[in-house]
Amino acid sequence: MAIPRIPSYNIPETFPDNRVAWQASRDRAVLLVHDMQDYFLDFYDRDSKPVPQLQANIRSLIDLAHSLEIPVVYTAQLPEQNVQERGLLQDMWGPGLTAQPQGKSIVAALAPETQDTVLDKWRYSAFQKSTLEKMMREDGRDQLIICGIYAHIGCMMTACDAFMRDIQAFMVADAVADFSTEEHAMALRYVAQRCGAVTTTEALLAVLQPASSHNHVPLSQDELKTTIAGLLQVPAAELQPDDNLLDWGLDSIRIMSLLESWRKTGLDLSFMRLAEQPTLAAWWSILDPDPAHS
Known part of the structure; x- marks a missing residue:
């Protein structure tokens, strides 16, 4: 009658086709x-x-x-x-x-x-x-x-x-x-x-991530962290502000992708500026240098 002990198992690797073409929206x-x-x-x-x-x-x-x-x-x-x-x-x-x-x-x-x-x-x-x-x-x-x-x-x-x-x-x-x-x-x-x-x-x-689907600069350090975690396919909670993102596997191709997305919003950024300080804290200070927002 009680819930049984659950043995270890693999999450299915193939998923069924959907009958509907719904797309999740951050506003809905x-x-x-x-x-x-x-x-x-x-x-x-x-x-x-x-x-x-x-x-x-x-x-x-x-x-x-x-x-x-x-x-x-x-x-x-x-x-x-x-x-x-x-x-x-x-x-x-x-x-x-x-x-x-x-x-x-x-x-x-x-x-x-x-x-x-x-x-x-x-x-x-x-x-x-x-x-x-x-x-x-x-x-x-x-x-x-x-x-x-x-x-x-x-x-x-x-x-x-x-x-x-x-x-x-x-x-x-x-x-x-x-x-x-x-x-x-x-x-x-x-x-x-x-x-x-x-x-x-x-x-x-x-x-859902605006930085990956729209040309959008993150509005907070948490949003920046979630964007980077999505690119790396790791839990955002594991990324710390001063971690070297290169050590996590963030390569030059992904950095260039982010850079081009942010440049299209009018932000003046260089690849070297991001690559020289590859941490969340440093990047957030570049994207939003106002100390009141840190």
Whole structure:
């Protein structure tokens, strides 16, 4: 009746074709971090696949959302639930967090920040008994980017529920995890063919990052960090202000790509100026030399 111990597995490497051609927009989207609580993650070996990749990709999505001012919403089940409040979840999964209240916290690596919203989670869908739809409507947003666990349960049901509410759902294939490769793949197929769109972390970074898709100078050091992390395909949280970006693998071709993008906005920059000081802190001082913005 309880959640089973989940063996290590590989996230599917091929993804289903989408029936729709939706494209995520920074002005329309909300990022949902679904049920990433210690209780649910403890059914995995956290050092084995797919957990490290899951957490790294979710971290990249959160960092991107923060830099672009995309709202970030978390769901988290409450440990204080009586039998009536749990309803049929009690029959299907037992007492859950009620029996292990020490597991209620969002995993530390993905902990919400002050500007984020944490919603109480009562049923599979994040919309049930919550203010998620109301929040989205009030903010003029009609797209939901879904990451977290478990793909074939709450993540898939939330995507289906979003479809019923005329909200475009995007399930991030390599930023969700499940009980097995087979159930993970099943969830992706269902969403892609019946109620939403399946995408990847890398694809979202490419679509949403203004520096990669538009000629746009980052508006903050966090946005600069997210842009560089996207180019390097590493979690933005791992990049530190004084790290040598060349040591992370940022080559001259990528630097030239960024340089040309920024030059097209009218910024007067040289390759040598960037290459001589290849750190986030130095580049941000060049892009925005006003100390008040540091």
